[in-house]
Amino acid sequence: MSDSVNQNPVDDPLDAGPTPKLDLRSVEKSFGAKRVLNGLDLTVDDHDVVCLIGPSGCGKSTILRCIDLLDPIDAGSILLDGVEIAGPGSRGTGVGANEVRRRIGIVFQSFNLFPHMNVLQNVTLGPRRAHGVSRSEAESRARELLDQFGLGDKEQEYPNKLSGGQNQRAAIVRALMVRPEVLLLDEVTSALDPELVGEVLGVIRDLSDQGLTMVLATHEMGFAREVATRVAFLHEGWVLESAAPAQFFADPVEARTKQFLHRVSQAGRL
Numbered sequence: 109m110s111d112s113v114n115q116n117p118v119d120d121p122l123d124a125g126p127t128p129k130l131d132l133r134s135v136e137k138s139f140g141a142k143r144v145l146n147g148l149d150l151t152v153d154d155h156d157v158v159c160l161i162g163p164s165g166c167g168k169s170t171i172l173r174c175i176d177l178l179d180p181i182d183a184g185s186i187l188l189d190g191v192e193i194a195g196p197g198s199r200g201t202g203v204g205a206n207e208v209r210r211r212i213g214i215v216f217q218s219f220n221l222f223p224h225m226n227v228l229q230n231v232t233l234g235p236r237r238a239h240g241v242s243r244s245e246a247e248s249r250a251r252e253l254l255d256q257f258g259l260g261d262k263e264q265e266y267p268n269k270l271s272g273g274q275n276q277r278a279a280i281v282r283a284l285m286v287r288p289e290v291l292l293l294d295e296v297t298s299a300l301d302p303e304l305v306g307e308v309l310g311v312i313r314d315l316s317d318q319g320l321t322m323v324l325a326t327h328e329m330g331f332a333r334e335v336a337t338r339v340a341f342l343h344e345g346w347v348l349e350s351a352a353p354a355q356f357f358a359d360p361v362e363a364r365t366k367q368f369l370h371r372v373s374q375a376g377r378l
């Protein structure tokens with residue numbers, strides 16, 4: 109980890125607690141005339157597993173993309189360990205996009221593995237190209253992770269020879285290669301056949317047990333209930349309600365949250 113990251117913490121005299129791992133403050137984001145994030149506040153503490161839930165189009169993926177600096181925010185700020193990485197104060201902190209993406213990994217719904225590369229090549233490419241890791245170091249880390257995630261015998265396979273669940277596990281391995289401090293997961297099970305969902309959820313559960321800080325966009329309420337330390341329900345561009353899963357699912361406060369959970373329940377997904 110670079111020493112530069114803690115050199116410019118943003119002082120907040122009102123916040124006496126420990127510095128959150130991630131802190132989104134009044135974040136705004138529009139696409140054209142459509143305001144997607146509308147003054148969104150969200151904090152994620154070390155070892156938290158925060159599940160973002162809400163109807164399709166409410167902005168879950170947008171939040172993850174903004175955190176990983178794939179989409180610029182229009183207003184507000186995003187802090188990593190108290191250092192602004194997006195927003196007006198982010199210039200001159202010494203924490204650029206490359207460092208942010210090394211410290212915050214992201215896994216997408218659609219895997220995004222390169223079809224012309226085998227698993228080993230796919231997972232070692234980023235660390236070697238973007239982060240200057242040597243081939244032998246990258247391959248040894250890759251083999252360790254592929255073993256850990258049940259892909260030890262698949263390193264020479266190409267993505268089209270793997271199941272969806274195996275592809276998704278390879279995509280998660282790729283994100284873990286550079287030992288991120290935070291992992292963002294965007295609907296990582298929704299492209300999978302139901303019988304493959306369980307194996308990927310098992311991997312996420314293992315990562316949670318290992319203490320990795322994660323933010324997940326998910327439609328899997330059962331999983332959110334089981335693995336989340338906190339569930340955040342998005343509505344109209346901000347977090348309408350956020351609570352520990354036991355409380356959130358058993359006793360939601362807001363009428364809109366109740367309505368959402370009712371619909372999810374009627375669809376048999378709760």
Ligand SMILES: Nc1ncnc2c1ncn2[C@@H]1O[C@H](COP(=O)(O)OP(=O)(O)OP(=O)(O)O)[C@@H](O)[C@H]1O
Pocket residue numbers: 139140142144162163164165166167168169170171295325
């Ligand atoms: N690149 C883009 N250009 C224009 N509009 C976009 C873009 N990305 C997202 N949007 C719009 O922003 C809104 C939020 O999209 P987002 O993908 O964040 O929703 P989501 O909560 O992840 O939905 P889902 O559950 O379907 O994945 C949607 O109305 C979407 O159409």
Ligand SMILES: [Mg+2]
Pocket residue numbers: 168169170294295325
């Ligand atoms: Mg999405």
